[in-house]
Amino acid sequence: MSGGIDFSPPSYRAASSDLTISISPLGLVELADEEFEVHGPRLNRYSLNWAMYLGHHWSYRREVGESQMVYNYYRAFTDFIINFTFGRGVSFRSPLATEAIIPDILKRVWEIDNNKHGVLWEMGQQGGVSGDCFVKVAYEEAFEDSVGAKHPGKVRILPLNASFCFPEFHPHDRSRLIRFKLKYRFWGTSVEGTRQVYTYTEILTDDRIEEYINDELIDSRPNPIGVVPVIHIPNVLVSGSPWGLSDCHDVITLNRAYNETATDVADIVNYHAAPVTVITGAKASSLEKGPKKVWGGLPKDAQVFNLEGGGQGLQGALEYLETVKRAMHEMIGIPETALGQIQPISNTSGTALSIQFQPLMNRYQQKLVQYSEGLRRINELVLLTIGLKEPQMFQYNPDFNGPLAADQLTSLDPNDPQTYQTVVHFPQPLPLDKLIVLNEIQSKMQLNLESRKGALRLLGEEFPAEKLEEIRTELIEDAKSDGALNLLKAQVNSAIASLTGILPQDGGELPPGAEPGDGTGPGPTGQPGVITPFEAETLDQMASELVTKAYGTTIPKNRGVDTEENKYPGNG
DSSP states (O other), rough: OOOOOOSOGGGGGGHHHHHHHHOOTTSSSSOHHHHHHHHHHHHHHHHHHHHHHOOOOOOOOTTTTTTOOOOOOOHHHHHHHHHHHTOOEEEEEGGGGGGGTHHHHHHHIIIIOHHHHHHHHHHHHHHHHHSSSEEEEEEOOOOOTTTSSEEHHHHHHHHEEEGGGEEEEETTTEEEEEEEEEEEEEEEEOOTTTTEEEEEEEEEOEEEEEEEEEEEEEEEOOTTTSOSSSEESSSSSSSTOOOOOOSSGGGGHHHHHHHHHHHHHHHHHHHHHHHEEEESSSGGSSSSSSSSSOOOOTTTEEEEEEEOOOGGHHHHHHHHHHHHHHHHHHTTOOOGGGGGGOSSSSSOOHHHHHHHTTHHHHHHHHHHHHHHHHHHHHHHHHHHHHHHGGGGGBBBOTTOOOOTTOOOBBOOOTTTTTGGEEEEOOOOSSOOOOOHHHHHHHHHHTTTTTTTTHHHTTTTTTTTHHHHHHHHHHHHHHHHHHHHHHHHHHHHHHHHHHHHOOOOOTTOBBOOOTTTTOOOOOOTOOOOOOOHHHHHEEEEEEHHHHHHHHHOOOOOOOOOOHHHHHHOOTTO
């Protein structure tokens, strides 16, 4: 059987037909019977979810001019959950032994080679809408473009369209891929110069990589890293199934019911804007139609009235809309205040927010189980690729890596499993009361229950070792500045004492037998009679500057009255 473009049931085909434009200009690829049997239900679910996300909620089109309301709560809820999960970013750590090298490698790959926030958002979107997130790790070789600019090699982290992914899992371990097929259509130019559609297929196994165009093998090569470079992350785990659930699948029926009722309400409002007029006892043909018209001269028994159109049920319909909307929020766990409803309580504390967002936090923790493990495995593929393509990155480089602490390795072993170990940290998604957190951290540090590095991690610092080194360097510079200032103060005091015979700090007199400027008074270091030629020159310069600042360089004069003669002395 040929899969065609759409796998949705008839009631959803109107919506799904528009969906194919967003997935691909040509829609889904044709599938063999075996592929359709295994993956058809999954692709059908993807099609429905994406149709809802893109606002294609109706299975039919109403007549032109008729209202057809679409309140896309499905997308609003999905985007909110994505932002709630990934909006504050993700940080990565490694064991202490590899901490001087691994975090800097991951920072380069995620933030320089790739757009970290964009990749995380796309991962969240694919998982949140489809229910399954597939991420491929590949190395882009260095190249020189047509104008001679050189582009270094980079590790690419590529979220894939789940509709183009056809994985084959180990029969006894669903977390392990033994074969992966990527299949999609694209536009290309033939040798004759005409535009036509091609089908691209890439098959990945632990030992081989094969590429096909229209079922014709164009490349076959060994897999250099020895594992399938694709990670599958189920968005919400379903026991006994390799596939995940989308974030908002449960509100599809409610969102459609809301749109249908809202459309009925719109019909009522539109009707009362232009109701049906009933005339008895007169001919309508003799009456002018339109706004701002006055009818007169009607027969005595004539009656003119508007036909009621069910406005009495408008209040009930509005109450029903509120009920459905509240049910959607309850199903998802997002409080109504999160989407713009006015919060009756101002200055809501962090504790109150935590209680209000507790259902959403439960969903958040459920997603973290999947995405934390998925990101850890992605980092493992990244480090495997770096170790193969850029082995020099596994050597400590003081110009690239952070400070080297005790017990940290300067060279990583590609055969050591510890080299590829990382920890994924998601920051707290809800606002924290910084003062309370700081007080808790301070109490722990006073009891020796927390280190300065750990305190920085609790405050959200991604690279605490570098931050501590930055603080240390700043303290050293401050100490040097304070020392220089103290030296200048001592020189100023010595110069004043040399000129006046008075010690400025305590107002005391010079020691007995000491005279100002004779070399027996206090020197810059406070020791009498030990002024070196350099210090004597410094004192002379300082004394000159003090006299200038105190008395100026010229004798001050009184300013004359501003008269015309004074302003313009040349005028006679």
